[in-house]
Amino acid sequence: MSTATQVWENWQRQTVDGKFPLLHGLGGSEQSAVFLTERSGREPLQAAIKLIPAAGRDDDAQLASWAAAAKLDHPHLLRLFESGRCELDGARYLYVVMEYAEEDLSQILPQRPLSPAEASALLQPTVEVLGYLHQAGFVHGRIKPSNILAVDNQLKISADGLFKKGERVGTRPLTVYDAPEVSTAGLSPEADVWSLGVTLVATLTQYAPDFTNSNPPQAIVPETVPQPFREIARRCLIVDPRQRGTVAELQMRLRTPAPPAPGKVEMQAEKEHSRRRMVLPAVIVIVLLAVLGVRAFLTRRPPVPPADRTAQPASGVAAKPSPPPFLETQNQTKGTVHGKVSRQVVPNVPQSARNTITGKVKVNVQVSVDPSGKVSEAKLVSHVESKYFARLALESARQWSFTPAQVDGQAVASEWTLRFQFGRVGTQVFPTEVRP
Numbered sequence: 001m002s003t004a005t006q007v008w009e010n011w012q013r014q015t016v017d018g019k020f021p022l023l024h025g026l027g028g029s030e031q032s033a034v035f036l037t038e039r040s041g042r043e044p045l046q047a048a049i050k051l052i053p054a055a056g057r058d059d060d061a062q063l064a065s066w067a068a069a070a071k072l073d074h075p076h077l078l079r080l081f082e083s084g085r086c087e088l089d090g091a092r093y094l095y096v097v098m099e100y101a102e103e104d105l106s107q108i109l110p111q112r113p114l115s116p117a118e119a120s121a122l123l124q125p126t127v128e129v130l131g132y133l134h135q136a137g138f139v140h141g142r143i144k145p146s147n148i149l150a151v152d153n154q155l156k157i158s159a160d161g162l163f164k165k166g167e168r169v170g171t172r173p174l175t176v177y178d179a180p181e182v183s184t185a186g187l188s189p190e191a192d193v194w195s196l197g198v199t200l201v202a203t204l205t206q207y208a209p210d211f212t213n214s215n216p217p218q219a220i221v222p223e224t225v226p227q228p229f230r231e232i233a234r235r236c237l238i239v240d241p242r243q244r245g246t247v248a249e250l251q252m253r254l255r256t257p258a259p260p261a262p263g264k265v266e267m268q269a270e271k272e273h274s275r276r277r278m279v280l281p282a283v284i285v286i287v288l289l290a291v292l293g294v295r296a297f298l299t300r301r302p303p304v305p306p307a308d309r310t311a312q313p314a315s316g317v318a319a320k321p322s323p324p325p326f327l328e329t330q331n332q333t334k335g336t337v338h339g340k341v342s343r344q345v346v347p348n349v350p351q352s353a354r355n356t357i358t359g360k361v362k363v364n365v366q367v368s369v370d371p372s373g374k375v376s377e378a379k380l381v382s383h384v385e386s387k388y389f390a391r392l393a394l395e396s397a398r399q400w401s402f403t404p405a406q407v408d409g410q411a412v413a414s415e416w417t418l419r420f421q422f423g424r425v426g427t428q429v430f431p432t433e434v435r436p
Contacts (some may be wrong), residue, residue: 006388011035016086017097020049023358024385036100038358039081046359047081050160050254054085054092066096069137069159074132076125077154078149078390096160101149105203109145114203119256122148122155123232124254129157131247134189138162141187143195144177149387168406176208180216181241193250195237209237228253233320265302325405334376337404338433339414342373346427347420348391361422363393366434371411373402393420396429405436412436 010358011033020234022035026048037049050152055062083096108114114122126148135141140162145156156232168186179194201209204225211217215331219237221230232253233244364382367375378397384390397418404411415435420426 007364010147013089014053016049016087016088017084017171020095020097022049036359037097039097042081044099046100049095049096049097051086051088051093051095054094059085059094062094065162065164069138069162072133072159074129074134074154076129078134078151078159080159098160099151099156101151101156105148106146108180108418109202113206113207116204116229119200119203120161120254122203123196125155125231125418126157126196126199127250127254130189130192130260131251132248133162134165134264137186137209139165139189139196141167142177142198142284143192144175148199165189179241180239185241188241189247190244190324193236193247194241195338197233200233200236201225205227209233216245218402263299298325329396336436337406338436339373339416341400341431342403343399343401344429344431345396345399346429347396347422348420349389349392349427353388357422357424359423361389363390363420363422365393365397365418367397367416367418367419369402369404369414369416371404371413373404373411375400376413389420389422392422393418396420400431405433 002406005395012024012035013022016037019040020037021324022037024036024038028034032050034048036051037047038045039047052062063083063085066080070080070083078101079098079099083094086093086095126143130140130143140157142158142161147161149156149158166186174183177195177198178189179188181188182191192418198208201207202222205222209219209221211219216239217290218239219234221237222231223230225233232245232250236251238244238406303337303381339347361384362382363380363384366381367380369377375398380394400418402414402416405414406412414433417434419430419432421430
């Protein structure tokens with residue numbers, strides 16, 4: 001008997017509702033499948049479509065929920081475009097079309113925890129979205145790393161699974177991110193706050209918090225979690241929802257600066273706070289590029305500074321430099337000087353080949369760099385359907401050269417990830433040093 005995931009795989013290239021082609025699979029489970037699709041004549045052209053089996057009497061409620069979520073409007077909430085019913089291979093399904101997110105936070109955490117600066121930039125918009133949803137009468141119900149997404153270098157929170165306040169979760173299996181009261185009291189704003197607390201600890205430690213053996217058990221927030229995140233997480237993870245911190249409290253805490261020191265230090269701190277408040281939107285975009293714009297290849301630090309612009313790529317199309325780091329000194333080990341790109345080569349792609357591209361063709365290449373700055377090895381580290389573009393990326397990567405990294409004044413070998421993005425009008429390359 002075929003499993004649901006095997007059925008999903010057989011749908012590629014079919015069309016949903018006569019207008020949404022299933023281009024290729026993005027993920028699936030026994031309960032749902034997600035495909036890349038296109039919205040003909042509309043922007044954005046590229047989108048994701050999620051399909052779930054029709055369940056009979058609950059179908060109208062699900063479609064009404066998606067329709068209501070599609071009316072919500074928040075810059076950090078994933079947009080839903082359209083939903084409906086369809087039939088594939090003789091079986092009935094419901095579908096929802098939404099913004100296509102290239103990455104999610106769960107792809108980063110297995111490789112490394114977030115820095116405090118990155119966690120702060122993720123926490124602020126997430127709290128804002130929860131406040132917006134709660135005022136609109138919704139609860140998210142699924143705040144966790146896999147639902148914190150990146151769309152065009154902007155953080156977004158998923159919106160395809162929203163609930164009304166007090167709604168039961170039905171037969172959905174509970175996870176470590178669900179509040180203790182969810183199984184009996186249903187979903188609530190307080191339950192979202194609990195999930196946010198678990199997510200915050202996970203982003204900074206790579207693990208969900210442990211619990212004491214007391215009755216009721218209490219969440220243990222590790223002392224390694226830095227302030228103010230440790231206290232925020234503790235307020236979120238109070239077992240009694242009536243005593244738990246609120247979204248309004250979190251919003252006020254995130255907006256309130258720490259008390260300044262007296263005298264000149266006080267003046268300097270106030271100026272610094274004002275500067276940070278002015279550049280916060282730009283900082284969030286920068287961190288998104290560093291945190292969510294690269295998949296499992298980001299391991300220890302944000303992207304390196306932009307490459308030397310004097311280097312001329314072979315095709316005459318300039319490679320897009322790596323996004324600037326959140327802070328220039330962040331995550332730098334004492335005695336270590338990170339390398340830089342000294343020569344970058346972008347593949348020369350004939351227009352006839354570009355015309356075959358739908359959306360973006362992404363190829364991730366890992367290069368080993370010897371102490372002289374030359375590439376000693378290049379290999380693919382992502383699945384690529386097109387062998388043609390994979391070959392172009394590999395050939396290009398082997399021609400790059402670098403100013404070598406140094407440890408205690410000595411040049412050392414390093415590793416980089418080169419993320420190629422081929423499009424119809426050009427090619428971009430995002431270099432990221434991952435070692436040392």
